[in-house]
Amino acid sequence: MNVNIVKDKAAIAKMAYDIMLDMINSKDEVTLGLATGSSPEGIYELFRKNKPNVSHVTTVNLDEYIGLDAEHDQSYAYFMNKHLFHHLNFKQTFLPNGMNSDFAGECAHYDEILEENTPDLQLLGIGNNGHIAFNEPGMSFELTTNVAELAPATVEANSRYFASHDDVPKTAFSMGIKSIMQAKEILLIASGVGKAEAIKGMLEGPVTNQMPASILQQHPKVTVIIDEDAASLLSKK
Numbered sequence: 001m002n003v004n005i006v007k008d009k010a011a012i013a014k015m016a017y018d019i020m021l022d023m024i025n026s027k028d029e030v031t032l033g034l035a036t037g038s039s040p041e042g043i044y045e046l047f048r049k050n051k052p053n054v055s056h057v058t059t060v061n062l063d064e065y066i067g068l069d070a071e072h073d074q075s076y077a078y079f080m081n082k083h084l085f086h087h088l089n090f091k092q093t094f095l096p097n098g099m100n101s102d103f104a105g106e107c108a109h110y111d112e113i114l115e116e117n118t119p120d121l122q123l124l125g126i127g128n129n130g131h132i133a134f135n136e137p138g139m140s141f142e143l144t145t146n147v148a149e150l151a152p153a154t155v156e157a158n159s160r161y162f163a164s165h166d167d168v169p170k171t172a173f174s175m176g177i178k179s180i181m182q183a184k185e186i187l188l189i190a191s192g193v194g195k196a197e198a199i200k201g202m203l204e205g206p207v208t209n210q211m212p213a214s215i216l217q218q219h220p221k222v223t224v225i226i227d228e229d230a231a232s233l234l235s236k237k
């Protein structure tokens with residue numbers, strides 16, 4: 001893995017944006033895998049500011065809460081529309097449909113979308129407990145799109161966006177680890193001390209589903225961009 005330790009969130013956003021832009025400009029048809037959460041916000045701000053041409057770019061998002069529609073201000077569809085999709089001319093954008101009550105059908109449908117639109121570059125954040133998308137500790141590395149149960153720590157972390165803890169959905173449609181590993185290239189970003197343990201486990205720990213992001217050690221092309229706080233527990237720098 002190519003690990004870059006930079007000064008702060010702004011530096012992470014700039015470096016990640018430049019990598020994504022290079023990919024966008026590298027060919028006629030591009031698929032980007034996108035992520036939500038606070039980590040990518042600075043990258044999407046740069047997209048809104050610079051408005052690169054993305055008319056040849058298809059996007060596929062990692063996950064969506066079950067039970068929230070695109071009008072709900074905490075759904076990932078709403079987040080993506082607000083931060084990115086309403087501002088640029090993407091060719092096509094895909095997220096799982098959180099309102100589909102046919103869970104198996106929705107997972108199979110999203111797997112088909114991913115088969116046709118395998119990301120050239122997948123952007124990832126990481127949870128405090130090492131989750132990627134909503135693949136929580138203990139979930140199988142063999143899963144494709146699945147119904148993920150949020151770990152209590154994730155419900156807790158994500159409750160900052162909701163009126164109360166009880167309002168946080170406890171399940172989500174999520175690309176599985178197997179789906180994520182299909183991406184030709186992966187770009188993972190993280191900042192803050194809260195992520196330090198997960199970053200250490202991901203980079204220096206054993207590959208185990210107790211630390212989902214550790215599987216990235218087995219991907220051939222991963223770039224990691226973190227700030228000094230997120231890197232603070234690493235033994236090698």
Ligand code: GLP
Nearest residue numbers: 036037038039125126127133134
């Ligand atoms: C959520 C998302 C993840 C994201 C994580 C970290 O649980 N499903 O894709 O990486 O939160 O979020 P943040 O970037 O806000 O710390």
